[in-house]
Amino acid sequence: xxxxxxxxxxxxxxxxxxxxxxxxxxxxxxxxxxxxxxxxxxxxxxxxxxxxxxxxxxxxxxxxxxxxxxxxxxxxxxxxxxxxxxxxxxxxxxxxxxxxxxxxxxxxxxxxxxxxxxxxxxxxxxxxxxxxxxxxxxxxxxxxxxxxxxxxxxxxxxxxxxxxxxxxxxxxxxxxxxxxxxxxxxxxxxxxxxxxxxxxxxxxxxxxxxxxxxxxxxxxxxxxxxxxxxxxxxxxxxxxxxxxxxxxxxxxxxxxxxxxxxxxxxxxxxxxxxxxxxxxxxxxxxxxxxxxxxxxxxxxxxxxxxxxxxxxxxxxxxxxxxxxxxxxxxxxxxxxxxxxxxxxxxxxxxxxxxxxxxxxxxxxxxxxxxxxxxxxxxxxxxxxxxxxxxxxxxxxxxx
Amino acid sequence: xxxxxxxxxxxxxxxxxxxxxxxxxxxxxxxxxxxxxxxxxxxxxxxxxxxxxxxxxxxxxxxxxxxxxxxxxxxxxxxxxxxxxxxxxxxxxxxxxxxxxxxxxxxxxxxxxxxxxxxxxxxxxxxxxxxxxxxxxxxxxxxxxxxxxxxxxxxxxxxxxxxxxxxxxxxxxxxxxxxxxxxxxxxxxxxxxxxxxxxxxxxxxxxxxxxxxxxxxxxxxxxxxxxxxxxxxxxxxxxxxxxxxxxxxxxxxxxxxxxxxxxxxxx
Numbered sequence: 001x002x003x004x005x006x007x008x009x010x011x012x013x014x015x016x017x018x019x020x021x022x023x024x025x026x027x028x029x030x031x032x033x034x035x036x037x038x039x040x041x042x043x044x045x046x047x048x049x050x051x052x053x054x055x056x057x058x059x060x061x062x063x064x065x066x067x068x069x070x071x072x073x074x075x076x077x078x079x080x081x082x083x084x085x086x087x088x089x090x091x092x093x094x095x096x097x098x099x100x101x102x103x104x105x106x107x108x109x110x111x112x113x114x115x116x117x118x119x120x121x122x123x124x125x126x127x128x129x130x131x132x133x134x135x136x137x138x139x140x141x142x143x144x145x146x147x148x149x150x151x152x153x154x155x156x157x158x159x160x161x162x163x164x165x166x167x168x169x170x171x172x173x174x175x176x177x178x179x180x181x182x183x184x185x186x187x188x189x190x191x192x193x194x195x196x197x198x199x200x201x202x203x204x205x206x207x208x209x210x211x212x213x214x215x216x217x218x219x220x221x222x223x224x225x226x227x228x229x230x231x232x233x234x235x236x237x238x239x240x241x242x243x244x245x246x247x248x249x250x251x252x253x254x255x256x257x258x259x260x261x262x263x264x265x266x267x268x269x270x271x272x273x274x275x276x277x278x279x280x281x282x283x284x285x286x287x288x289x290x291x292x293x294x295x296x297x298x299x300x301x302x303x304x305x306x307x308x309x310x311x312x313x314x315x316x317x318x319x320x321x322x323x324x325x326x327x328x329x330x331x332x333x334x335x336x337x338x339x340x341x342x343x344x345x346x347x348x349x350x351x352x353x354x355x356x357x358x359x360x361x362x363x364x365x366x367x368x369x370x371x372x373x374x375x376x377x378x379x380x381x382x383x384x385x386x387x388x389x390x391x392x393x394x395x396x397x398x399x
Numbered sequence: 400x401x402x403x404x405x406x407x408x409x410x411x412x413x414x415x416x417x418x419x420x421x422x423x424x425x426x427x428x429x430x431x432x433x434x435x436x437x438x439x440x441x442x443x444x445x446x447x448x449x450x451x452x453x454x455x456x457x458x459x460x461x462x463x464x465x466x467x468x469x470x471x472x473x474x475x476x477x478x479x480x481x482x483x484x485x486x487x488x489x490x491x492x493x494x495x496x497x498x499x500x501x502x503x504x505x506x507x508x509x510x511x512x513x514x515x516x517x518x519x520x521x522x523x524x525x526x527x528x529x530x531x532x533x534x535x536x537x538x539x540x541x542x543x544x545x546x547x548x549x550x551x552x553x554x555x556x557x558x559x560x561x562x563x564x565x566x567x568x569x570x571x572x573x574x575x576x577x578x579x580x581x582x583x584x585x586x587x588x589x590x591x592x593x594x595x596x597x598x599x600x601x602x603x604x605x606x607x608x609x610x611x612x613x614x615x616x617x618x619x620x621x622x623x624x625x626x627x628x629x630x631x632x633x634x635x636x637x638x639x640x641x642x643x644x645x646x647x648x649x650x651x652x653x654x655x656x657x658x659x660x661x662x663x664x665x666x
Contacts, residue, residue, distance in 0.1 A: 011532060021501055021528045023458045025553035025578055028560065167464060173455065180457045185579035187555060284502045284528070285455065297476035298506030299454040 007318065012201020012288075015324065017317035020200040021284045026180070029187045034202040036107045041209060046106060053098050054213065057131070058088045060095075062214075064221035064378070069348040076368035077231070077375035082218050084242065084382045085353065091383030092214060092242045093124035097193055099210030101128040104191035111135045111190040115179040117144055117172030117238070118309030118356060119151025120383050121195030126160035128193075136160040139179040141170035144308045151387050169302045172238075172312045176286050196239025197316030200287030204316050211245025218378060219249055226376060232257040232367060235380035236360040237330065238274070238310035240319045242382035247328060257329075260319060261363040263305030264332035274303035276315040277323050277330040285314040291323070306335035306391065307355035309383075333359040339395060341365055342385060354383035355391065402494040402522045403547060403570045406445055407605045407626060414665040417627030418618070418658055419607050420444035421498060422634055423452055423466040424483050425475030427642050432470075433486060435638070438648040440491040443659035446607075447487065448525070448629065451480045451499040458500075458527045460582035462632040465639060477503040477512070481519045488520030496549055496570070497524045501537075510540040523547030523570045531564055549573050552598065554590065565602040571627065572598055576610045582632030586611040588620045595625050618661035630658060 012018045012034075020030055040046040054060040063083045071079045084092035101112060112129045113136070116122030122138040129136030138160050145152050145164055152162055163182075168174035176194075183192045197204045197211075215233075222230050233250060235243035237260040250256045265273035273279065276291050283292035285300055293301040293313035303313040322328040333341075338355055341362035345353050353361060357380070364379045371377075385392070410417055420439050425432050436447065452470035456463060477499070484495055497516060504512045504526065516524060523546055529537065531550070538548055547570030552561055555578060565572070576591050577583070595606050608621045609629030613636075621628045634651055641650050 019533050020530060021533055022530065023527050023553070024530060024551040024564075025458075025555050025575060027530050027532075027553075028555045028557055031560075168454070177455050177457050181460070181580045184458065185583065187578055282505070284500075284505055286457070287528070289505075292502070294502070294506060296506060297478065298503035299452075299471060299476070300502070 007321065008201060008205055012205065014204070014317045014321040016282070017289050017320040018201055018204060019289050020287060021289065022200050022287045023184065025184045026187060030200055036103060037202050037206050040103055040106045046102065050099055050102055054095065058094050058098065059086065060213065061217040061221070062086050064218055064225070067349050070345065071368070071373070073348055074365055074368045077371035077377045078373050079364050079368055080222065080230070080376060080378045081381040082214060082246065082378060084214060084380060085351070085357070085384035089120070089124045089127050090386065091120040091124065091354065092211065092245060093121045093195055094127065095213055095245070096195065096207050096210040096241060097121070097124040097128040100191065100193045100206070101132055101134065104134070105132055107191065109189060109191040111186065112193055113137045113139065113179055113182060113190055114193040114195060115139045115172065115175040116195065117175065117311055118307065118354070119144065119148040119155070119387060120309060122160070123151050123154050123158070125193050126155040126158040129160060130158045137163055137182070139163045139165055139175040139182070141172060141175045142166045143170040144172065144175070147391055148308055148387055149390065172308065173300065173303070180286070196241045197244045197318060198239040198286055198288060198314055204288065204318055207241050208244045208248055208318065211241050212248045214242065214245035214380065215247060215249035218246060222376065222378065229253055229256055230376040230378045232259060232377045234259045234261060234360045234364045234367065234377060236261045236310060236356050236382065237277070237315060237319060238312045238356065239314065240316035242380050244316060244318060246380045251327065258327065259363060259367065260328055260330045261359045262330060262332040263307060263310035263359055264334040265304040265306070267334055268332060272304035273332070274305040274310050274312060275332040276313060277319060278332055288317045290315055290317040290320045306338065306395070307359065309354070309356040310359065331363055333362045337362040339392065342392060351381070352385035353381055354385045355388045357382045401545070402492065406494050407571070410445060416622035416625065416662040417445040417605070417607060418443060418655070418662050419446040419448055419609070419627050419629040420634060420655065421448040421450060421629060421631030423450035423463065423470050424480040425452065425470040425473055426466045426635070426638060427469055428473050429475065429479065429483065431647065433483065434648045435651050436487055437490055438652040439655050440493060442652040442655040444493065444655055446494045446496060446627065448496045448498045448631070449480060449484060451477050451497060451503050453500040453503055456500060458580055460580040460632060462582045462635045462639065466635040477507045481515045484519040484521050494522040495520060497521050499524065499526055501526050501529045504537065509537045513540050513546065517546050523549050525549040525551070525573060527551065531567060544569065551575055554578055554594065558597065561597065562601050565598065568602065568604055571605040571607050572602065573629070574598065574606055574608045576608050576612065579610065581610055583611055586617055591621060592624050615657045615661040618658045622662045628662065
């Protein structure tokens with residue numbers, strides 16, 4: 001373990017945050033999951049099986065790529081991209097779904113369920129279910145079904161059943177509500193694969209442990225190619241799994257700056273954003289205590305982002321702690337800035353990034369300015385942008 | 400607390416079981432909600448469970464989700480539900496339990512919530528997503544035992560855990576009849592009976608059973624062994640189906656009377 005003090009504590013608390021705020025029906029399942037996770041994540045067979053899958057099925061390690069033309073264009077710091085978009089299924093989400101599905105198999109569960117926003121976690125879960133021959137239900141908001149149509153088709157092709165969720169705003173938050181409701185009814189046979197470092201303990205810790213491979217590889221790769229640690233790590237934050245995966249192995253490298261990038265949507269001064277850490281207050285949503293976008297009576301607000309994967313009014317509890325302890329800083333990028341960054345990467349590097357990852361990239365392009373090329377910025381390019389083509393093209397057409 | 404205790408003693412003497420009625424406060428609006436509750440009290444509910452609306456009710460089925468959304472759409476919030484509680488207290492002496500998710504309480508302030516809930520005449524609170532593992536952060540502000548935290552037990556709760564939960568329980572025990580959200584079908588009385596017996600062997604508090612109970616027949620079955628039954632979604636469904644009718648309170652009252660009758664075992 002990297003950290004000097006263990007986070008979370010034995011009750012799943014990250015300082016003030018985290019914990020287990022769920023109904024009694026689910027509570028025993030969560031305790032069972034916690035036991036199983038601690039047991040099997042130290043089990044040799046489990047570790048070997050997972051690392052073999054990550055290598056041979058996912059294609060890890062993913063490359064750390066120096067974006068030479070983009071860096072030259074900015075004329076500042078050197079920007080490196082951790083290419084999670086090259087992982088099987090096109091995003092980092094598969095690291096976690098393989099880990100959790102394998103755990104489900106060790107626990108004897110036969111059904112997988114998951115919520116999805118952008119569809120990347122849904123695709124990764126459906127993929128894993130197909131690989132393990134397990135039944136799979138994916139809960140997805142109707143608005144997201146519309147704006148991420150290609151991923152819906154992919155999930156269906158992989159044999160998953162899509163459950164459309166029309167409550168609330170029909171986005172990620174509502175999909176998660178509905179997945180939790182379903183889980184309450186089917187809790188004995190079903191394993192709920194949460195896609196982010198959110199949810200009740202042990203999910204934030206477990207997802208972090210399955211995603212920290214990103215940061216572990218990154219550290220080795222940058223040391224190998226430059227002989228030093230990076231100056232800055234930048235990743236987008238919806239719930240925060242790709243950011244946590246990159247940041248965690250660097251937490252004790254105090255000189256490494258960490259920037260989480262939230263979606264500013266149409267602007268932080270409007271009500272159309274998803275900047276939970278910048279504009280939220282402490283609350284309890286989906287089983288853990290964290291910053292939340294809410295009104296003064298505790299009703300959860302709608303979030304907005306052009307990117308379905310960042311369109312979430314909560315955030316992982318460990319990010320809330322990193323914000324409060326100032327170990328990481330959290331900035332935000334608007335829809336327009338993200339789109340500009342997406343275009344820049346397409347044109348300068350021949351890489352189409354996901355809209356989520358484009359937020360991190362846009363921030364990196366800002367941070368890089370005025371710095372020397374010796375300064376190293378690593379961006380977690382968490383996913384590829386094929387799924388976003390329609391959104392991007394229709395947005396461009398309106399401009 | 401005293402009100403809860405006295406109510407169950409009174410019912411025992413009368414050879415009756417408790418009919419616990421749940422409603423989301425402020426549904427369909429504040430004044431109709433008060434009228435409906437007044438009628439329910441007159442028609443025989445023994446305990447009122449008053450719901451504080453929440454935007455993301457993950458333990459509830461579609462009927463209560465919609466009732467919560469209707470209430471929020473009318474601008475109802477935790478503060479207004481506490482005012483409503485105060486008003487209800489002027490017309491009835493039955494125990495009032497506030498039913499809520501934790502976030503509205505946290506946003507309002509846990510200390511302030513306790514003070515105002517007691518002041519408004521509530522006898523306890525059931526926080527559906529606050530398990531014993533996390534509840535100290537709320538109850539540490541509670542000064543004496545005039546206010547109960549109603550604990551939930553589920554069909555999935557193992558015996559050891561159940562015994563631990565019962566140690567800190569007060570008021571009554573809320574036994575969730577089935578795995579699933581509120582309002583769903585699939586009541587299995589024999590399973591509920593088995594678990595009720597287990598609870599009784601470990602604890603003296605009354606056991607009330609909820610989730611999936613909607614008809615007088617359901618009530619009769621469960622009330623034959625439990626100390627009380629909770630009905631929520633069935634009342635909310637009636638509100639939804641008759642929302643525009645001027646005699647909405649009487650429609651609910653009729654249902655209350657039918658269900659209450661099924662809890663009486665004296666004849």
